[in-house]
Amino acid sequence: MTTPAPAGPPVLDVKHLRRDYVSSGGFLRPARIVHAVKDVSFTLEKGRTLAVVGESGCGKSTLARMITLIDPPTAGEIRIDGLPASAAHVTRELRQKVQIVFQNPYGSLNPRQKIGDVLAEPLLLNTAMKAPERRERAMAMLTRVGLSPEHFNRYPHMFSGGQRQRIAIARALMLNPSFLVLDEPVSALDLSVQAQILNLLKDLQDEFGLTYVFISHDLSVVRYLADEVMVMYFGDVVEHGSREAVFADPQHEYTRTLFAATPRADVASIRARIARKHAAA
Amino acid sequence: MSLLEIRNLSVAFDTSMGLFKAVDGIDIAVEAREVLAIVGESGSGKSVAMLATMGLLPDSATVTADRMSFEGRDLLAMSGSQKRRIIGKEIAMIFQEPIASLNPCFTVGFQIGEVLHQHLGLTGRAARQRSIELLELVGIRDAADKLGAFPHQMSGGQCQRVMIAMAISCNPKLLIADEPTTALDVTIQKQILDLLVQLQAETGMGLIMITHDMGVVAETADRVIVQYQGHKMEEADVLSLFENPQSNYTRALLSALPENAVGDRLPTVSDMLFEPAPGVRP
Numbered sequence: 001m002t003t004p005a006p007a008g009p010p011v012l013d014v015k016h017l018r019r020d021y022v023s024s025g026g027f028l029r030p031a032r033i034v035h036a037v038k039d040v041s042f043t044l045e046k047g048r049t050l051a052v053v054g055e056s057g058c059g060k061s062t063l064a065r066m067i068t069l070i071d072p073p074t075a076g077e078i079r080i081d082g083l084p085a086s087a088a089h090v091t092r093e094l095r096q097k098v099q100i101v102f103q104n105p106y107g108s109l110n111p112r113q114k115i116g117d118v119l120a121e122p123l124l125l126n127t128a129m130k131a132p133e134r135r136e137r138a139m140a141m142l143t144r145v146g147l148s149p150e151h152f153n154r155y156p157h158m159f160s161g162g163q164r165q166r167i168a169i170a171r172a173l174m175l176n177p178s179f180l181v182l183d184e185p186v187s188a189l190d191l192s193v194q195a196q197i198l199n200l201l202k203d204l205q206d207e208f209g210l211t212y213v214f215i216s217h218d219l220s221v222v223r224y225l226a227d228e229v230m231v232m233y234f235g236d237v238v239e240h241g242s243r244e245a246v247f248a249d250p251q252h253e254y255t256r257t258l259f260a261a262t263p264r265a266d267v268a269s270i271r272a273r274i275a276r277k278h279a280a281a
Numbered sequence: 282m283s284l285l286e287i288r289n290l291s292v293a294f295d296t297s298m299g300l301f302k303a304v305d306g307i308d309i310a311v312e313a314r315e316v317l318a319i320v321g322e323s324g325s326g327k328s329v330a331m332l333a334t335m336g337l338l339p340d341s342a343t344v345t346a347d348r349m350s351f352e353g354r355d356l357l358a359m360s361g362s363q364k365r366r367i368i369g370k371e372i373a374m375i376f377q378e379p380i381a382s383l384n385p386c387f388t389v390g391f392q393i394g395e396v397l398h399q400h401l402g403l404t405g406r407a408a409r410q411r412s413i414e415l416l417e418l419v420g421i422r423d424a425a426d427k428l429g430a431f432p433h434q435m436s437g438g439q440c441q442r443v444m445i446a447m448a449i450s451c452n453p454k455l456l457i458a459d460e461p462t463t464a465l466d467v468t469i470q471k472q473i474l475d476l477l478v479q480l481q482a483e484t485g486m487g488l489i490m491i492t493h494d495m496g497v498v499a500e501t502a503d504r505v506i507v508q509y510q511g512h513k514m515e516e517a518d519v520l521s522l523f524e525n526p527q528s529n530y531t532r533a534l535l536s537a538l539p540e541n542a543v544g545d546r547l548p549t550v551s552d553m554l555f556e557p558a559p560g561v562r563p
Contacts, residue, residue: 192537194537202546218539263500265540266499267523269499280482281482
């Protein structure tokens, strides 16, 4: 997955990004401001995978919504392929560059839309493509993500969780985006299905030269997929480095806590735990 | 004599597509002072088997078993009121969604007090005192203040602690934890698992952990039952399960863990050649 250093601007360049949420005050009650994301800066090169790690409430999903141009930042600047981007008016060109896959495959597909229409809709909205071509592209993408042509006219409820996540990934790829934000794409899936989706993501990255921003709280998945790791804690980036560096030698106290809390499923750790238990008994 | 002994348990649901067997002929036995993990993916019937034991399934479910006994007492022959004296008191259960399993309309203190009143007859000051003790036991700070809190005012981890406090309030002999940490962050998960294991060691109760997470199994269990589509695939102590898994399904599950990835690809369960157990649905 190591790509040669590309010429030109990075796919994603984020500078001093901040997002505050203001809860409305009431009579005699002052408004409260929550700093969901405080001053986040990073760049991401083409073909790389950046994992954003942290627990709920740390601002990782807020960051995802800002870089996919769904929510506007309170302050700061986002450049995508060198172009300044703003959520206030997203051009068709920008929308084609960035797409997102959400966590819950049961909630992110319209239950009344057939799969073929789900896949063709991004093309309908963002390109001038004619219907037969849209249909053809949707069909090709459907088979590319491991589903069959006969799934084209089915509805979302006829699919399992893993298949739905494949559909969500296919929909995100319809516009050939520069980068894809994956917001916990496997955390709602069973272990065996999770492995299939992770493999699919790796294959697609190799095939289309995709850049991923992968949001997750599962460190074992991050270790498997990521090139770079960014750890967030209460809206701040507390650690950012290559996967090897972060996993081998975590610098920040919180990163170490996170690693220590992750369950270990290797034989040596189990043996140690059983020995501890016998010693205590 | 086992604490809980279940032989040949089957649970079938009456659906519009005909009878669906969620659990098909499973034997489960738990000893006192033992942590048993039941592991499986969604649809493996791991929760349904325990809900059937607790009598918490809807009427559309048909539960049959050759034997279902708790400390030698036959649960199958018991009347509803006899069973209710055991369930919630001697066998307690905690659920996956801590915030959803507490009643949003009542304070935490009221809900713990209700259990104490129902099973131990404690009221008034005695109940309040015991509630505070219980909250302190599960590691909630400012326990006396928190009695007046509603579930929505607490975090997911705190709600799960309250659920555990309610479950252990009558000193149960068996605690069934159904995916107790699935909805929680990994740092909170660690705290809750440590708490459960510590309480189990201190009180000597039996603990059944229902989970889909091999990491949770590795961190807590003494013995493991692996379930797939309503059938038991394997039963072993935790070390031999991870060291030398016998069934192909367990091997597939373990190799699908991202930390066990060899090279660039993860083997998936369908990649593995499958030996179907007798009568497994295709």
